[in-house]
Amino acid sequence: MAGDTVITLIGNLTSDPELRFSPSGAAVASFTIASTPRSFNRQSGQWENGETLFMRSSCWRELAENVAESLTKGTRVIATGRLRQRSYTTREGQDRTVMELQVDEIGPSLRYATAQVARNPPRGQQPAQGQGQQDSGWGAPAGGTTGDPWASQDPAPTDEPPF
Numbered sequence: 001m002a003g004d005t006v007i008t009l010i011g012n013l014t015s016d017p018e019l020r021f022s023p024s025g026a027a028v029a030s031f032t033i034a035s036t037p038r039s040f041n042r043q044s045g046q047w048e049n050g051e052t053l054f055m056r057s058s059c060w061r062e063l064a065e066n067v068a069e070s071l072t073k074g075t076r077v078i079a080t081g082r083l084r085q086r087s088y089t090t091r092e093g094q095d096r097t098v099m100e101l102q103v104d105e106i107g108p109s110l111r112y113a114t115a116q117v118a119r120n121p122p123r124g125q126q127p128a129q130g131q132g133q134q135d136s137g138w139g140a141p142a143g144g145t146t147g148d149p150w151a152s153q154d155p156a157p158t159d160e161p162p163f
Contacts, residue, residue, distance in 0.1 A: 005083040009055055009101060010109060011035030013075050019068035029064035031071075032056055033079060033101070057081070059103040062123065067106060076109040 017031040037050035057079060059067055071077060081103040089095055108115045 006080065007083055007101065008078065008080040009033055009035055009053075009057075010078050011053075011055075011076070013071055013073055013077060014054065015073045017064075017068045017071055019064060026061055027064040027068075028058055028060050029067045030056070030058045031067070033077060055101050056098065057101040057103050059106065062120075063103070063106070066120070067103075071106075071108070076112065077106055078109050079103050079106040081105070 011033040012035075014032040014034050017029040019027060019029050021027055033055045034052050035055065036052040038047050039050065040046075041048050058064075059081075079101065081101045084100050084102050085097060086100060087095065087097045
């Protein structure tokens with residue numbers, strides 16, 4: 001992707017992602033990310049908001065389906081992708097140009113929230129029986145397997161903090 005303008009944007013979703021399907025069946029999710037810069041005003045001693053950037057964004061295929069299922073209005077996200085310029089003509093005959101973010105990766109910001117991650121099985125494969133939603137995400141049932149030294153149902157009691 002030489003020559004592409006790659007950007008990372010941090011902001012909040014202004015509405016729930018809209019999931020549609022192209023005539024060929026490819027999923028596409030469209031959404032807007034609102035990003036407001038903040039700066040500290042030393043004279044007033046307070047934080048001030050700058051002008052909000054509203055960036056129309058879209059993603060395709062499995063990413064689009066995951067976004068539509070996982071993210072909702074108000075969610076703070078970190079998105080990275082390619083900035084695209086698109087020109088079109090309105091029904092009234094006016095020429096318009098818009099800038100959009102073609103999202104390659106997106107996820108919730110964990111600065112002010114927590115998230116529970118569930119890994120999807122590879123396309124075309126169904127989860128093994130008994131794994132379903134309880135899957136730890138790494139091909140083992142919740143709680144791990146006997147060959148996994150890090151998986152333990154009941155950790156041994158200790159007087160020391162975990163870290």
